[in-house]
Amino acid sequence: MNRIRRSGRTPMAAARPALAAIFLAATACLGGAAAGQAAPESTPAQIRTLYASVRVPGLDQRRFTHDHYWSVVSPWLGGSVSSQVVGESAEGRDIRLLTFGSGPVNVLLWSQMHGDESTATMALADIVRFFHDRPDEPLAERIATGATIYMIPMLNPDGAERFRRRNAQGIDVNRDARVLQTPEGQLLKRIDDELHPDFGFNLHDQNAAVRVGRTDRGVAIALLAPAFDSARSVDAKRRRAEQVASVLITAMDPMVGGHIAKYDDAFNPRAFGDLIGKWGASTVLIESGGWADDPQKQYLREANFVGILSALDAIATGSYAQADPALYDSLAYNGRRVPDLLITGGTMAIPGLPTLQADLLVSYADPLTKEGGTLADIGDLGDVQAQDTLDVSGLYLIPMPEALDGHGGINTGAPARFIVAEDPEGQRVRFRFEGGPPKRGPAPDPLAPPLPQP
Numbered sequence: 001m002n003r004i005r006r007s008g009r010t011p012m013a014a015a016r017p018a019l020a021a022i023f024l025a026a027t028a029c030l031g032g033a034a035a036g037q038a039a040p041e042s043t044p045a046q047i048r049t050l051y052a053s054v055r056v057p058g059l060d061q062r063r064f065t066h067d068h069y070w071s072v073v074s075p076w077l078g079g080s081v082s083s084q085v086v087g088e089s090a091e092g093r094d095i096r097l098l099t100f101g102s103g104p105v106n107v108l109l110w111s112q113m114h115g116d117e118s119t120a121t122m123a124l125a126d127i128v129r130f131f132h133d134r135p136d137e138p139l140a141e142r143i144a145t146g147a148t149i150y151m152i153p154m155l156n157p158d159g160a161e162r163f164r165r166r167n168a169q170g171i172d173v174n175r176d177a178r179v180l181q182t183p184e185g186q187l188l189k190r191i192d193d194e195l196h197p198d199f200g201f202n203l204h205d206q207n208a209a210v211r212v213g214r215t216d217r218g219v220a221i222a223l224l225a226p227a228f229d230s231a232r233s234v235d236a237k238r239r240r241a242e243q244v245a246s247v248l249i250t251a252m253d254p255m256v257g258g259h260i261a262k263y264d265d266a267f268n269p270r271a272f273g274d275l276i277g278k279w280g281a282s283t284v285l286i287e288s289g290g291w292a293d294d295p296q297k298q299y300l301r302e303a304n305f306v307g308i309l310s311a312l313d314a315i316a317t318g319s320y321a322q323a324d325p326a327l328y329d330s331l332a333y334n335g336r337r338v339p340d341l342l343i344t345g346g347t348m349a350i351p352g353l354p355t356l357q358a359d360l361l362v363s364y365a366d367p368l369t370k371e372g373g374t375l376a377d378i379g380d381l382g383d384v385q386a387q388d389t390l391d392v393s394g395l396y397l398i399p400m401p402e403a404l405d406g407h408g409g410i411n412t413g414a415p416a417r418f419i420v421a422e423d424p425e426g427q428r429v430r431f432r433f434e435g436g437p438p439k440r441g442p443a444p445d446p447l448a449p450p451l452p453q454p
């Protein structure tokens with residue numbers, strides 16, 4: 001089955017005037033906010049209240065396979081949520097399109113076109129369960145009446161299987177929008193051609209080390225109403241995307257206020273978000289970044305749930321047209337990336353070489369779980385700021401054999417693996433740093449008694 005069934009739904013030719021009518025209605029209400037003109041909408045707090053009862057169990061880890069995902073979501077398919085296989089990945093995994101509602105405004109959401117960016121895929125599961133279990137909830141009714149919601153969770157299941165960005169063919173699907181060589185990219189283009197969505201949601205995750213503008217605050221959510229040309233023009237369609245982004249900011253602010261940034265808005269002629277905007281939809285990019293003590297991104301999953309449902313509500317009722325795009329415009333951009341870990345105060349004791357005092361800068365392969373660290377810098381790093389700092393004053397860092405080069409020396413890029421000891425020979429061990437801090441306890445305490453050795 002490769003065509004999208006659209007029976008019983010308003011054809012787009014008829015839907016466009018209806019959409020225009022919504023804009024007119026919303027415009028007519030401008031300035032009348034105090035009069036309480038618009039359809040009552042759910043507040044972010046009300047949507048959060050719903051969350052606990054519709055959160056899909058079995059997605060507590062952000063790495064999961066295609067099989068696992070669809071097995072935990074399947075109880076909530078059917079009924080008000082229809083599901084169909086619309087294509088398959090390079091390795092033959094099914095890619096599904098889920099549909100809810102029958103309103104005139106078409107909305108297309110797709111997630112995890114980068115295989116290791118799963119936060120919104122989890123949130124879409126929760127949204128699907130909400131649509132399935134609570135179709136009589138006023139929020140769900142408003143969305144179903146005003147819009148038709150199309151969702152493609154996990155567009156890149158082969159990448160998800162490996163928990164990596166690219167697809168099985170080694171292609172970044174989000175740089176394939178122009179030449180359309182991957183099955184996943186071809187599918188997204190075909191769906192876009194068939195549905196002509198009025199609104200698009202391009203759902204990703206970004207590096208957790210990024211700061212908001214010039215501040216020290218980490219970015220929890222980055223938003224973008226992408227440009228559709230190199231001049232970064234703003235037409236009515238992009239303006240609507242900016243208004244939806246402003247709705248998202250208002251909705252997510254109670255959860256992640258101060259930690260929302262704007263994604264780089266340079267036009268990328270190979271990227272889907274930008275081209276789907278160019279092809280006709282008002283598109284918003286949502287990037288889930290990092291949040292303190294949330295390595296599995298469960299808090300940001302909930303923030304996505306609240307934000308996306310608020311945005312769908314505003315789109316379905318047309319109330320987004322009252323949102324002020326300046327709220328989005330005034331966001332600070334994604335700023336610098338703060339290095340992951342600074343280890344200060346230690347004395348490096350490389351077997352056979354003179355000892356020396358040296359700070360170490362560690363970059364994790366996975367900043368969220370703090371694993372897979374490599375040495376980004378070694379030496380006097382007294383001016384460097386990092387996400388975390390580990391003070392090992394008075395202790396020795398003895399590289400493990402795998403951290404050494406072929407001649408017994410050390411260099412940047414080496415695995416960050418050390419014995420942290422009270423003596424340069426490593427006899428009195430405090431703890432082992434094996435690509436990241438020891439997982440026992442909340443944080444390594446250099447002054448704590450030695451850990452028993454395995």
Ligand SMILES: [Zn+2]
Nearest residue numbers: 114117204205
């Ligand atoms: Zn991405």
